[in-house]
Amino acid sequence: MTFASIFVPNFLLQAAVRTEPALRERGLALIDGNPPLSTVVAIDETAAQLGIEIGMTKTDAEQFAGVEVRPRVPMQEKIAHAALLDIGWSISPRLEDTAQDAIVLDLSGLSSLFGAEQAIGARLAERLKACGLRGNVAIATNIETARIAARGFAGITVISPGEESPSLSELPVSALSPSVETAGVFSRWGVTTCADLAHLPILDLSERLGQQGVYLHELARGAFARSLVIAEPAHSFQEELELDDAVEELEPLSFLLGRLLDQLCARLTARSLGAAAIRVHCNLQPSFENTVEVFQTHQRPGEYDTEMQLPVPVCDSKLLLKLLRLRLQLNPPDAPIQKITLTADAARPRVTEGSLFSPSFPDPEKLELTIARLVHVVGEGNVGSPSLTDTYRPGDFEMRDFRIPREASPTKRGRDRARRTAEERGNCTIPASFRVFRPAVPATLHFGAGSPVRAAFQGLRGEVRAASGPWRTSGDWWQEDSWQQDEWDLEIHFQEAGERSNPGIYRFYYDSLGRGWFVRGVYD
């Protein structure tokens, strides 16, 4: 048996550079983490020479001239890994997906096809290069030796049978990836290389480090044999389309999306799955606006992402397309699209049957579509179930996702009983219901002796017969949208005749920050 292992050193950086070879010419540092505390996670040689270190903050790294500081893009890494797998599969169908930056191939029987080990190594290196990656290739008669040698030695290494131990002898024991605890023991023992470890008596080592000791000892001697864990061909339900000419309009985009969704749904159907969520990732044509970094935003410049959670797994490409179209119409990318990646989170489709006696609810798929249409009309964040928030900010509420209620709401009798109990206890209850004007209506209020006397709004004028207030609230002083308001409840008799000529009780407020009077609503 012969195995080849490919290892891509500094994988994060290589994944980033792969699509932009020009970056190789200058220093590059990749950062990760939430702004403003992003830290450097990968650097190239130039950056290292200039003094940048892994773990530095973005601000520190940016002080080095001649180094480009960029955020890490996990998608690039995923694609680079997929490319690595592709390279493996292009040589051998028997492949192990060992790590993000490493794979192992079974080369048995391939010599007649590709030549000797050295030739296979060279071919692998060549394909790596063609895919924009630089890596080490090691070939040996056992998997682990190949894997360790690929990590430890640059270029192409071919280890002949029987030469495993001497070949690995100079490598540091850290190349064997021991556990932290065992690495500590080795460090205390002064065991630094594979040769040091290989020289230790195995029985004694077993007494001290147990099976892990034996395992590492065999690894160090290149004597550990195991079978390959064959990787299944890709199961990620992802479709990607890179365009020669960027798409600007929705119609052609819908056509492309439709194509991708058809493929995606076909794959899902073949495996009896549905999509529980669809993610769209678009690479946009660079523009000046997009290069400005936004503080703590989810959108990276030059990219567009949107995600659609579905109430039940869906496998209908037409329905998905409608939903996606609505989503994109509502929140379109702000630059032409260069590349589209669609990813589906797969889930088992719904198999339950509705009860004969349970109330009839709308079909979840149709409901989702209706909600999406409503969102399109009224805007994101404006559809759902309103819910009060824990704040003194008048009228504040939040929208939660609409879900069909499982329990019936309290009956009128129940509500009446609750109100009577509260009244008996002398609690402060507002007997009338209150109709809120959204948005609030601008108003004018005239004061006399510290109390409002006349009010006007929406062309109506009236005299204040009774006033209660001011009721003062303020808060969120630590945020941009702090508020400070004085509310008055006013009973107003309108001067004009008509529908509104009856006296009404209104709630007015003065916005101290916006400096203006408004009507918040009316008591019914």
Place this chain on the structure above:
Amino acid sequence: MYIELHARSAFSFLEGASVPEELVGLCAERGMPALALLDRDGVYGAPRFYGAAKKHSVRAHVGAEVTSTAGWRYVLLVQSRAGYQNLCRLITQTKLRAKKGEGQVRPEEMAERGGGLICLTGGQEGPLAYALAKGGIEQGVQAVEELCRIFGRENVYVELQRHFCREEEAHNQAAVRIARTLKLPLLATNGVSFARPQQREVLDVFTCIRHHQTLLTAGRLLCSNSERYFKTHEEMSQLFLDLPEAIANTEILSSRLHFTLNDLGYQFPIYPVPDGESQMHFLRQRTLEGRIRRYGPENERAREQVDRELALIEKLHLAGYFLIVWDIVRFCREKNILVQGRGSAANSAVCYSLGITAVDPVGMDLLFERFLSEERGEWPDIDLDLPSGDQRERAIQYVYQRYGKLGAAMTANVITYRGRSAAREIGKALSLDPETLDRLAALVGSWEYKDPNDTLERQFHDAGLDIQHRKIRNFLELCHAVQDLPRHLGQHSGGMVVCQGQLDSVVPLEPATMPGRVVVQWDKEDCADMGIVKIDLLGLGMMAVLEESLHLIRERYADEIDLGHLPQDDPAVYTALEKADTVGMFQVESRAQMSCLPRLQPKCFYDIVVQVAIIRPGPIVGNMVHPYLKRRQGREQPEYLHPSLEPVLKRTLGVPLFQEQLLRMAMIAAGFTGGEAEELRRAMGFKRSQTRMREIEVKLRRGMTAKGIIGETQEHIVQSITSFALYGFPESHAASFALIAYASAWLKCHYLAAFTAAMLNQQPMGFYRPATLVKDAQRHGLRLKPIDVTRSDWKCTLEKISAGFAVRVGMCYIKGLRQEIALEIVRQRKIDRFESIEDLKQRVPDIQKVELTALAEVGALNFLSNRQGFHRRDALWQVERAARRPGPLLETPEASLRTDRAEERNGTPNQSPAIEQSPLLRMTDEERLVADFRGTGMTVGPHPMAYRRTEMKKLGIRTAIELKKLPDGAYVQVAGAVIARQRPGTAKGFVFLSLEDETGIANAILTPQLFERDHATIVHNQFLLIEGALQNQENVISVKAQRVKPLTISRAEPPSHDFH
């Protein structure tokens, strides 16, 4: 006139956002005649409130909000002394039965102790609001009737607060109805929680901290608006236009509150004396015995001084106080606890005669009035230094036992928001992520000196933070706003108060975190302000060192040393001091002291007193050090700030160095009375008196002008006095410290082994890390032996060797080794020696693998084998197996045999089983160094620099000792391990580095520019190479650095003491 009768201060701990002084200041500013402070469950802020109110002629009404078992709070105002006593006892009772910071009063306790108190129905947290919410008007009436039953109908007021809230107004309507029904008076208050509206932000943050929330999640726990500020009469009258009687009643109620804090009813305990004797007579007898013992019967000056002091003590009725302190000292002596009085008590011949202090005030001509004067009207201050740790605790427990649990208590230490604590908590409230928080916290107070260019913006930028960001801006503003606001109550390290009878009727008592201790609600300054006597039982690391040294000397050398009778002019001590060879010596070991010692050249004890006092921020800031040194060396003639001050300043060559001198200067030059001088002294004493200092300065100038001292002379005198404001050292205090300094120096010179062992056992203390102490002792010829499980105890011990004693390093130095394991090792070793590592593991079964590994790594197991050449790696090899022993079923017969043998030891000599040789290589020198520093923080082997000396020599790098022989101005290179980095606030940005090599310590001075340029190199490297011109002035040697380079000497990390 409206009077605010319900105000909380920051002493409600996280429920108020202003200090009492600020509230009083506003009250006075608005011409309001009185104010009541009602903090939560205590009278913590009362003394400061009372003090400020007295100053502004505002009546300070005391009270508290006391939490009931139902969760609401009684709102209580003190009407009379009986009421105050009831309140204190009530709080004490609830606090002492609960956990720290908790406690709730039961209804029956309130009924029992309701006398002399006025109860308000409270705001949102009061009983009425609670009852209304629970059961409407009916329950509201019942709740108020219950209050009437407890406090009496005439002592209950229905409280109304208006903060523009709908719900509150609904309660108010109900409250008015109840008041009308029950015919009770209405009372308007504003339930003040902060002085100014903008402080609402601080209160919101405090609320988050209290509820472990952030501003984003706290919701309606926060304030609904900013109306709980201190409102004016006009604002309140406007609010209560419809209920004018509620405003009028505030004045009526205020006039009913007669109690003030000057009516505490505190009495100092009476010392029990034999029948028929008075306390004074008993004190005279004890003093006489002591005087004869100390001075001999013939010393007339001493007799006169003692008589004069006793007469004053009698006049001021202070005999009991002296006897109580004497009693504590006597207890310590009986129990062999080293004790020495310090502070102004050292000015008293009576204290000296009673054995309380060790400084002879007659011989040193110390100012008795500094200690006790008729004018001062407060208790004298006696501080006792005790060995830190258990011994001091014994003394404290003795006081508790002597005066009862309610007769003695520790003074509190009010922990305030400062620097990092403020930064962390505010950051959390603002939802800053942990990483940003770490960075922000690290920015706070990193180095003492702040470069003028070192702006906040720059610091933030350097740390990768954007100061313009709203969160960061809020953070900074809030950090600034909370500075010095009380955070919680701690316990003062040693201040105790005692009382005749019940201390809990004077001030509420609380349990301390430490079991068996109670704490009063006031800090020591507050206690002093309130005229409560306190005794400071302070723990001093060096006292513990002295005590342990004496013990070791007695035990191992069989010498009995009496610190009170050490030879006064020991040449070895003065030689060491002159050479600044003072590592480990009390108060004279710092770098600054070392650079002064060769110039001052101490020749007698008084020189040490001066030396202790001169290197203080006071004399340094006041530019008094150099003139004194020049005059002492005869390079300058003594000059006096004014001829009239010559008698005061003669002893210190015209340079004022001690606090007493400044007081006398004020008395002579500005005509201060004793009382005024005392005021000056107190203003010098603590930080919160900056304003007071300024006021005194005005008075000083006025006095001097009246005496014709004007112009530059006046300026100099004022500068001398004010520069001492915060850091002045009293002469008596310096003398007490000098005694300890002398004792430590004498012990180091004559019993180095015992002294070093004691120093190592009392860490952390002093200026240097153990690694430096060890190297210094080795350079003085002491042999230090490595940790060895077959010989080492938990602490460092002495071992007899041919040339005296060596110090065996104790197992306490092994990082990660538990004390109980070390003690078990020692116990087992005494039963029978260990045969092997496995034997040790079997006999000390609780030892963990990490502990065994730690022992092996530093070589402590090397001696378990008889085999020659058994080394650390052999031990580590064995440890790994011993720690992984199989269960008994799978044990090899050989191992079981060993176990059996170990169990059946019969006293016959054991034969060690053949110890398996490990296949591992012996550690290299470098590896041993790394292991030593990592495992113990030091090495008893060669200094890391010693291994590289040849190489260093080739590079032209000098050793520390060589520098002494080089001329001033020579360009040198020195290298070593950085053992101290300092950037003192008084040094204008200069940085002082101490580099240690195998020959000693070299000092380097870095300019602010160099520090700025090579900041990272200087701060982050363990070993440095410094180049520059040598300064050798009057045997004070340092290198004026021009270049600093990192050195790769070893991966070992010698610890450095960085003073921030």
